[in-house]
Amino acid sequence: MLDEFLTQYNHLRQQNELFATATVVWREAPSSGKAGDRAIIDSKGGVTGWVGGGCTKGIVLKEASAAMQEGRPRLVRVSPDPNSTPQTGIKEYQMTCQSGGSVDIFIEPVMPKTHLIIMGKSAIAQALAAVAKLLDYRITVMAMAVPDGAFVGVDDLKMAFNFAKVSVNKHTFVVVATQGEQDEMALKAALKAPLPYLAFVASRKKRDAVFSYLRSAGVGESELSAIKTPAGIDIKAKTPNEVAISILAEIIQVVRSQPTQPEAPKNLIGENKFYINPVCQIPVDKTAPKHMVEYKGETVYFCCDGCKVKFDAEPEKYIHA
Numbered sequence: 507m508l509d510e511f512l513t514q515y516n517h518l519r520q521q522n523e524l525f526a527t528a529t530v531v532w533r534e535a536p537s538s539g540k541a542g543d544r545a546i547i548d549s550k551g552g553v554t555g556w557v558g559g560g561c562t563k564g565i566v567l568k569e570a571s572a573a574m575q576e577g578r579p580r581l582v583r584v585s586p587d588p589n590s591t592p593q594t595g596i597k598e599y600q601m602t603c604q605s606g607g608s609v610d611i612f613i614e615p616v617m618p619k620t621h622l623i624i625m626g627k628s629a630i631a632q633a634l635a636a637v638a639k640l641l642d643y644r645i646t647v648m649a650m651a652v653p654d655g656a657f658v659g660v661d662d663l664k665m666a667f668n669f670a671k672v673s674v675n676k677h678t679f680v681v682v683a684t685q686g687e688q689d690e691m692a693l694k695a696a697l698k699a700p701l702p703y704l705a706f707v708a709s710r711k712k713r714d715a716v717f718s719y720l721r722s723a724g725v726g727e728s729e730l731s732a733i734k735t736p737a738g739i740d741i742k743a744k745t746p747n748e749v750a751i752s753i754l755a756e757i758i759q760v761v762r763s764q765p766t767q768p769e770a771p772k773n774l775i776g777e778n779k780f781y782i783n784p785v786c787q788i789p790v791d792k793t794a795p796k797h798m799v800e801y802k803g804e805t806v807y808f809c810c811d812g813c814k815v816k817f818d819a820e821p822e823k824y825i826h827a
Contacts, residue, residue, distance in 0.1 A: 507543075507555060514546050514554040519616070520661075522644050522673065524549045526570040526615045528557045537562065537584075537607030549574065551779055551791070557611055558584075560796055560810040561602045564788035567780070569597060569613050579614040602786050602812040618677045619644040620761060625667060625692040626684035627652050630707055633750035634681060635660050641754065646672065648692070649684075667695035676764065679703040679757050681737060689716050690723070697729050703760050705737035705753060781806075784824040785813035801825065 518525045530543040538558045545555030547570035557566055562584050569582050581596050585608035588598040601607060620643045624631050627649035635645055635657050646662040657663060664672075667688070680701050682692045689708070693716065696704055706713065713735045720730060738752030739759070780789040788809055790796075795807040797814040801821055808814040817824050 511544055511546060511555045515616075518546070518548065522618045522621055522677075524574055524616070524618055526573050526613055528555075528566050528570060528611050528613045530557050530609055531581075531612050532608075532610040534585075534608040537601070537609045539609050539611070547571075558609060561599075561783075561786060561788055561813070562609060562611075564783065564786075564790055564809045565599050566611060566613065567789050567791075570615075573613050573615040577615055577617060579612065582611045582613060584609050584611070599788075600786070602810050602816075618675070620757070621646065621673075621675075621678045622757070623648065623672070623678065623680045625649065625680065625682045625696065626687065626707075627656055628683050628685040628687070628707075629746040630685065630749050631681075631683035632656055633746035634683060634753060637747065637750045637754055641758075648695075650688075667692050669695060669699045672699070674699045674701060676702050679705075679760070681705045681707065681753055683707040683737075686712075690719050693720060693733065694723070694725070697725065697732075701732075702764075703757060704733050705756070706733050706735040707737045707749065707753075708735055710736065783807065783809050783813055785816050 515527070525546055525548045528545045528547060530539045530541050533539055533541050539556065539562060543555070543557050545553050545557045545566070547553055547567060551567060553563070557563070565582060565584055569580060573580055582599065583596050584599045584601050586601045586606050588600050622634070622638045622643045623646045624634050625648045631647070631649070635647060638645055639659055645660040646664065647657045647660050648664045648667050650665055652663065652665070678701060680696050680703065682689065682696060682705065684692045685707060693706060708716065717730050738749060739756045741748070741752045743749045743752045779792060781792050783790050784806065786809065790807040790809045792807055796810050797808040799806050799814070802825070806817065808817065
């Protein structure tokens with residue numbers, strides 16, 4: 507089980523995906539999740555691992571979705587008798603499964619790394635890659651005929667200016683550091699992708715010449731105005747390392763200025779794969795419900811025996827609610 511967890515964890519980190527981990531930190535029998543059990547919940551609601559079934563799984567899905575949307579961890583307690591005045595920092599739910607038991611689960615979102623795409627193989631491009639690695643950024647380099655050893659330790663090296671198979675989101679930053687080698691080609695490729703930050707390493711004179719060519723090639727003023735050039739914060743940088751630091755300082759400034767709520771998928775409970783149990787209001791995976799019944803033309807899904815028993819006793823109460 508641990509191997510499966512670690513394999514999925516490493517896979518999602520390699521893909522720079524948003525996901526959450528859930529770990530059972532305390533358990534009172536007869537809950538099925540045991541201390542040390544863990545699972546990964548991906549952005550589509552897929553679960554790898556085990557922290558419990560029935561209503562516990564639904565609660566974990568709900569809270570993992572919220573953790574990914576808010577970018578904050580949380581401790582979740584599921585018990586037959588939730589505290590009417592819960593402790594600060596603990597989200598309490600009632601254990602509706604007839605088997606009973608209690609469990610505490612720590613849920614932590616794993617946010618995507620800042621993704622830096624460097625276009626070019628210049629000295630500044632190489633310095634950018636080296637310094638960004640110290641910041642634990644995900645680094646993709648796009649360049650042609652790259653010398654051996656020029657970009658040691660980058661995550662991806664593409665021998666073309668091509669965004670076709672590159673995931674682009676609010677965490678993606680592109681710096682064109684071609685410095686005279688196919689500047690226009692690199693910028694035209696980058697302008698096809700929706701980017702929060704696109705910078706061009708060039709003097710003002712060089713920028714004007716390149717922009718003039720791009721205008722003649724049909725690139726609009728609104729697209730050109732989105733390019734940050736000269737790149738970076740003006741710190742009077744001279745050396746490639748200093749220029750790299752000025753650019754990364756600006757990227758850090760942009761990252762820290764973004765809204766506190768991170769980019770996240772739609773709440774998992776709104777996805778078609780899930781159904782809201784009308785009794786406990788917990789999402790149920792429609793592909794693997796504990797029970798399902800037909801009521802007045804609607805299929806009703808349940809996470810546990812207890813919810814079905816309550817529904818069977820007063821169906822109109824829960825359907826109307």
